[in-house]
């Protein structure tokens with residue numbers, strides 16, 4: 001592990017150097033014998049002018065002017081547009097959707113376009129801008145190279161060539177290397193396959209696949225990375241500088257899953273996600289990509305409660321306490337399928353307040369958000385376990401009243417607050433549908449209800465998502 005760090009730094013420095021060079025080098029996209037004309041794009045069904053302008057990084061008005069378009073609705077599929085603002089580029093261009101696992105380098109290598117030229121074509125000034133799902137512009141004539149993706153260990157290119165039954169020079173040419181000693185441990189090389197084999201853009205070695213669910217992560221919701229990695233012994237992840245634990249998912253061969261709770265007040269934007277896979281044979285593979293976090297659709301609400309309970313120090317103390325109780329991530333998973341609502345009809349669909357609401361207490365500033373989903377109910381309405389788990393806390397708190405916490409494994413917890421009675425004990429195993437407590441009005445409340453929380457990797461997330469969809 002210690003030896004990986006300088007390698008990563010070297011890659012970053014290389015990226016910076018290449019992108020620096022990008023500003024000075026001309027680019028020629030060879031295609032279709034268009035000579036020295038401006039590059040072109042053929043409109044596809046469903047394209048809008050603003051989509052096209054966004055994909056090519058040009059202003060809509062500049063795009064309209066270059067094509068003498070006065071009415072943006074006059075665009076039709078099959079129409080050829082010239083693309084301004086790409087001096088030195090010629091030929092026909094297409095827009096390709098990238099997936100999680102594609103990088104500027106892997107796409108460049110697969111399409112035989114140097115990374116700095118690809119960066120220039122896409123107006124990228126940093127590899128960080130190559131986020132998962134980004135549409136990228138490539139020459140139409142460029143087709144992804146087919147072949148096995150070889151993960152290099154501490155071996156020479158010659159050894160790698162022997163392992164894949166290739167000549168060294170075939171590897172050198174297929175991967176745009178400058179020389180035989182150009183490949184470094186951890187690099188993923190294309191071992192060219194014969195005609196007819198399907199090409200790929202991914203940076204992952206053969207036998208690996210990763211999916212980001214959903215493709216863009218949302219404030220206050222649960223982000224998921226599903227990885228299959230043949231031969232993996234250990235996977236560690238990091239999101240925005242924080243550890244993101246991966247767990248073995250036994251239902252899928254070579255399956256691993258990481259779940260990440262996104263803060264409800266996280267600034268929308270792009271965030272770095274990285275993972276490092278260590279194989280049983282000692283080779284390791286590292287990958288980093290930016291992931292988009294978009295705004296959730298949350299509303300504002302005003303509440304009045306006894307001023308004595310708004311003590312910020314008390315709030316912080318209680319939050320720290322709940323954080324401690326929900327911090328550990330158990331490698332065993334106790335749930336299967338969707339979670340069930342913790343109350344039965346007619347209360348199961350009745351919510352006095354939703355997750356994520358920006359809250360204003362006693363006419364103060366909007367300073368906090370609602371960390372759970374509230375369910376209606378009377379004092380004594382039964383509460384049921386939404387999924388299997390282990391009870392890790394039962395006790396009384398000042399703000400949340402009588403609280404029960406269930407650990408469902410993989411860093412997923414549920415919390416039951418303001419109860420009139422808790423009917424389970426710490427250490428007890430519960431199953432989906434077990435009676436665990438009764439609705440009450442203990443703690444900081446305006447009336448009887450159940451405040452239900454789902455916490456993932458220490459972060460409160462929208463519980464509705466756990467009722468609506470299956471994780472993983």
Ligand SMILES: [Zn+2]
Nearest residue numbers: 372373374451
């Ligand atoms: Zn609540």
